[in-house]
Amino acid sequence: MxxxxxxxxxxxxxxxxxxxxxxxxxxxxxxxxxxxxxxxxxxxxxxxxxxxxxxxxxxxxxxxxxxxxxxxxxxxxxxxxxxxxxxxxxxxxxxxxxxVIWHLVEREAEKASSPTATYLVFLCIATALASIAVITDSAVLVVGAMVVGPEFAVIAAICTGIALGRWRLAARSAATLLWTFAFAIVVIMLAALLAASLDVVSAADVTRPRPQTGFIWRPDLWSFIVALLAGTAGVLALATDKTSAMVGVFISVTTVPAAGNLALGLAIFDTAEITGSAAQLAMNLAGMIIAGVLTLVVQRLVWRHLSDAMRHRSSERRLRAQLGPSPTSPAAVAPREH
Structure with a gap:
């Protein structure tokens, strides 16, 4: 290739x-x-x-x-x-x-660290889908919200900044992740308040038993393990240009669904929904960032070793070309006369 x-x-x-x-x-x-x-x-x-x-x-x-x-x-x-x-x-x-072409990885991280209007629209739509999934107890809509959510690019940018020692990039990306999630949550919370005032949504829609979507606000050990695996797979896919694997990452972690549940929890001011959703969101983000950083650090060390070996071989080749064939090499030995 x-x-x-x-x-x-x-x-x-x-x-x-x-x-x-x-x-x-x-x-x-x-x-x-x-x-x-x-x-x-x-x-x-x-x-x-x-x-x-x-x-x-x-x-x-x-x-x-x-x-x-x-x-x-x-x-x-x-x-x-x-x-x-x-x-x-x-x-x-x-x-x-x-x-891994590290220059491209770094450039993509730089782009992702600065959110665009399109990014905000996608995040708000994904959070809205997640909140509707909670209200209707629809697992299908949860998956849809996960796929639409654009947040992993920013998570990967945080991992890149930390792994490469680009602390300003990491800080800028982290700030972007936090304020864009906060923005989307506030927007959906206000929409939920409007819906509640029109009797479209009630507190019972959020707090009732939800067999299909109740896991969103109930984090456990498996939530963290899945986040670790998804972070590893996602960063590996982006670094090696295997974007087909990203769909599996999107539908593995409940970052956006947790944000949608948190927005509804804030709208009805249910403490259990708020704390559970916030914990799920924080656990997923932390797990993906930890795994992503470790994955990039390991890749960086391996390819640095291979790069040094390639550079050493290239230097030896150039040196041999400058010195010419050695006196004992077949090319340097004159044929004997018979």
């Missing part, structure tokens, strides 16, 4: 970028278009890189200043049906399905 890099390189960085890429066995299809970049003025390089080596290559490019002064665009090809692609992957350590 390869990723495609397109680099816009200022003229004074051309030699450094070319030297960085030209002798690297972990990439192929290296192209140099002189003067093709207008902004910034300079050259364009393109290359296909083994996904496992993408982070190391990007680190090398940032080390020469390209990330600050030039342009780096990463694409995922639909397929690479040529022999050199296999050779490139063999030159890199690890498996492409397990590879």
């Amino acid at each position: 390869l990723v495609h890099l397109r680099l816009n390189v200022p003229t004074d960085l051309t030699d450094a970028v070319r030297d960085t890429l030209s002798d690297d066995a972990r990439l192929t299809n290296l192209t140099h278009l002189r003067g093709a970049s207008l902004k910034p003025a300079g050259d364009v390089f393109e290359a296909d890189v083994a996904r496992e080596a993408a982070t190391a290559v990007l680190d090398d490019l940032n080390a020469v200043g390209l990330g600050h002064r030039g342009g780096i665009v990463i694409d995922q090809p639909l397929g690479t049906p040529f022999d050199a692609a296999h050779d490139v992957e063999e030159a890199a350590h690890g498996d492409p399905d397990d590879a």
